[in-house]
Amino acid sequence: MRKIAGAVQPGLARVVAATKPQVKRLARAVGPRLARITRASGTRPAGPARPPRPSSLRTWQYTAGAATAGLALAAGAVTAAGPWDANGQRTAERDRAAAPERAGGADHGSDTAKGEPSPAPSAGSVLTGLGAATNTVKSAPSGEPAGITGTAVTDLLGPLLDDSALGGTHTAVVVDVATGRRLYGTGADTALTPASTTKIATAVAALSALGPDHRITTRVALEPGTREVVLVGGGDPTLTARRKADGWASLRVLATETAKSLTERGIKQITLSYDTTLYSGPDLHPIGVNDNLARVSPLMADEARTDGSAEGPVTRVGDPAADAAQKFAGFLTEAGIKTSSHGTSKAGSRAETLATVSSPPLSAIVERMLTNSDNDIAEALARQTALASGGPASFAGGADAIRAQLAALGLPMTGAGFHDGSGLNRDDRLTANLLTALLVKAADADRPGLRPVLTGLPVAGFTGTLSTRYTDGAAGVVRAKTGTLTGVNTLAGTVVDKDGRLLAFAFLAADTTSPQEAQEALDRTATALAGL
Numbered sequence: 001m002r003k004i005a006g007a008v009q010p011g012l013a014r015v016v017a018a019t020k021p022q023v024k025r026l027a028r029a030v031g032p033r034l035a036r037i038t039r040a041s042g043t044r045p046a047g048p049a050r051p052p053r054p055s056s057l058r059t060w061q062y063t064a065g066a067a068t069a070g071l072a073l074a075a076g077a078v079t080a081a082g083p084w085d086a087n088g089q090r091t092a093e094r095d096r097a098a099a100p101e102r103a104g105g106a107d108h109g110s111d112t113a114k115g116e117p118s119p120a121p122s123a124g125s126v127l128t129g130l131g132a133a134t135n136t137v138k139s140a141p142s143g144e145p146a147g148i149t150g151t152a153v154t155d156l157l158g159p160l161l162d163d164s165a166l167g168g169t170h171t172a173v174v175v176d177v178a179t180g181r182r183l184y185g186t187g188a189d190t191a192l193t194p195a196s197t198t199k200i201a202t203a204v205a206a207l208s209a210l211g212p213d214h215r216i217t218t219r220v221a222l223e224p225g226t227r228e229v230v231l232v233g234g235g236d237p238t239l240t241a242r243r244k245a246d247g248w249a250s251l252r253v254l255a256t257e258t259a260k261s262l263t264e265r266g267i268k269q270i271t272l273s274y275d276t277t278l279y280s281g282p283d284l285h286p287i288g289v290n291d292n293l294a295r296v297s298p299l300m301a302d303e304a305r306t307d308g309s310a311e312g313p314v315t316r317v318g319d320p321a322a323d324a325a326q327k328f329a330g331f332l333t334e335a336g337i338k339t340s341s342h343g344t345s346k347a348g349s350r351a352e353t354l355a356t357v358s359s360p361p362l363s364a365i366v367e368r369m370l371t372n373s374d375n376d377i378a379e380a381l382a383r384q385t386a387l388a389s390g391g392p393a394s395f396a397g398g399a400d401a402i403r404a405q406l407a408a409l410g411l412p413m414t415g416a417g418f419h420d421g422s423g424l425n426r427d428d429r430l431t432a433n434l435l436t437a438l439l440v441k442a443a444d445a446d447r448p449g450l451r452p453v454l455t456g457l458p459v460a461g462f463t464g465t466l467s468t469r470y471t472d473g474a475a476g477v478v479r480a481k482t483g484t485l486t487g488v489n490t491l492a493g494t495v496v497d498k499d500g501r502l503l504a505f506a507f508l509a510a511d512t513t514s515p516q517e518a519q520e521a522l523d524r525t526a527t528a529l530a531g532l
Contacts, residue, residue: 151184153174156529157174157529160525161525163521165512165517165518165520166512166522167487167489167510167512167513167518168510169190169192169509169511170187170508171186171187171190171432171508172184172186172188172506172507172508173186173436173506174436174503174504174529175436175503175504175505176502177439177504182436187432188431188432188433189414189415189433191415191430192429192510193426193428194428194429194430194483194508195423195483195484195485195489196373196424196482196483196490197423197482197490197491197508198421198423198428198430198483199378199421199422199423200370200439200492201402201406201430201438202378202385202421202422203366203370203381203453204405204409204441204453205385205405206362206381206382206384207362207363207366207450208405209385209401210384210385211449212362212449213361213362213363214361214362215358215359215360216234216235216236216249216358216365216384217236217356217357217359218232218236218239218251218356218357219234219353219354219355220254220258220354220356221347221352221353222265223348223350223351224352226271227267227270227271228270228271228345229258229262229270229271229272230272230273230275231272231275231299231324232274232275232347233276233278233279233297233324234299235278235279235298235393236358236359236380237300237381238359238360238365238377239251239302239357240302241301241302241324241327241328241331242308247360247364248360249357249358249359250357251324251327252331254355254356255332255334255335256335257354257355257356259332259335259337260335260355261355263337267337268337268338269338270332270337270338271342272328272332272341273325273343274299274322274325274328274343274344275344275346276297276321276344277346278393279296279393280392280397281393281396281397283296283297285379285395285420285422285425287425290313291314291316292375293422293424294317294320294376295316296376296379297320299320299324299325300321300323300376301327303316303374304320304323311374312372321344325341329341362381362452365377365381366453366456367452367455367456368456370452370456370457370458370481371463371465372465373464373465373481375422378423379395379421382395382401382420382422383398383421385401385402386398389401389404396419398418399418399419402418403416403418406438411437412431412433414433415429415430416434423485424485432506433506435492435508436492436506438453439453439454439493439494454494457479457481457493458481460473460475460477460478460479461474461475462475466478466480470527473527473530477496477530478495479493480492482519483508484515484519487511487512488508488509488510488512489509489522490507490508490522491505491507491522495529497529497530497531497532498532499532505526507522507525509521509522
């Protein structure tokens with residue numbers, strides 16, 4: 001952390017010093033309005049000793065206050081500080097350089113009454129201005145149509161994208177988010193393998209189908225007239241068996257509550273089975289056994305990791321559901337319940353629920369997926385999207401549901417092909433046009449529920465898969481999802497240029513020979529956009 005902060009501190013200091021007058025003017029302009037709205041909404045600007053939010057409020061009740069603070073971006077503050085989160089703080093500076101108070105692009109506080117995380121606030125949009133309609137995010141200059149020789153964006157990107165490190169085929173699109181106008185496009189409708197930028201599509205589809213407040217429940221049921229207890233997988237990819245749950249659903253808590261319910265019924269010895277029937281089809285991804293993804297199961301703990309890690313590639317257990325059930329049995333034993341194993345089963349319709357635990361809101365899960373490029377979460381969200389759409393929770397069903405959700409949003413689907421939710425499948429196909437359209441849709445003022453797609457993007461030089469990139473470039477002003485497979489390098493996200501304009505971009509390269517060189521070429525291109 002000290003190393004990263006040291007690397008970026010000089011750049012941050014230069015940016016802040018150069019734009020200090022704008023920040024002061026912004027503070028004077030929005031201060032009274034922010035104070036009025038935060039009083040009305042029950043929220044307040046970030047600072048020490050922030051009380052928990054009432055559990056009765058839902059995401060949309062925080063929108064007004066969070067939007068006004070977060071939309072400092074729209075009033076021009078981005079010139080000084082780069083991307084702003086849903087509470088109006090610069091994500092990069094807060095998360096690493098200024099000793100974070102909380103993590104992520106949105107605030108997931110805790111509801112102390114229930115011991116569960118509160119719903120995430122969702123800013124209205126980075127496009128909506130403060131007060132009068134004239135206070136909007138700056139638009140990029142109209143200029144000539146995209147691709148015309150002589151335009152600023154074309155002159156800037158052309159040579160950078162012609163870098164041999166980007167292989168024999170590359171496509172790119174840049175869009176002014178405020179207007180939706182395309183500023184640059186080459187091969188915009190050419191579908192290429194997107195790798196992990198597929199997760200942007202998965203995130204939009206899941207949020208559209210389920211909503212940002214949706215939680216995934218894992219439950220324990222008692223079959224009537226028996227002592228058979230069934231651990232029922234609900235598809236929560238963040239369920240944890242760790243002693244410290246850090247706000248995620250806890251398998252230990254579930255066991256404690258189950259033991260309490262059983263004791264109240266005078267039951268001290270049970271037969272434990274587990275139910276994985278929520279999902280269908282193959283559980284092994286077409287890439288085969290791989291350290292980047294466990295077998296896809298509706299019941300797993302800690303993504304079936306074998307080393308205690310929380311992200312990144314690692315060997316997984318062969319049967320995630322059996323592993324979770326075994327750990328659950330151990331926790332029941334610790335709680336005074338003797339267990340014997342029955343293996344797999346299906347909870348009957350008359351089974352009585354003994355206990356449940358629920359995930360954080362979907363908004364938090366989406367952010368974690370995007371920030372860490374989490375393949376296990378991505379495949380789980382594809383199946384959850386399929387279930388919400390009435391389809392089978394399988395690789396094929398998830399892919400079909402993602403496509404259907406995006407088509408219903410009116411997004412440009414020409415050439416798009418989905419075969420999974422993570423982008424590990426090389427047969428996936430997306431266009432630069434679709435990727436930028438997804439980002440613009442996530443910034444739509446009429447769709448605040450999609451905001452986690454933007455707040456979850458890794459911050460250049462600070463978080464997730466971009467934490468070690470851009471430390472000497474556009475740290476803090478580029479937010480982007482990375483994508484890497486053998487011969488494939490992609491990058492899609494948003495950038496704030498030096499005049500405070502918010503741009504969405506997508507760069508896809510195929511037939512690359514050096515992942516490192518291709519990655520550096522993409523980073524240089526995104527950095528150049530920040531200097532427009």
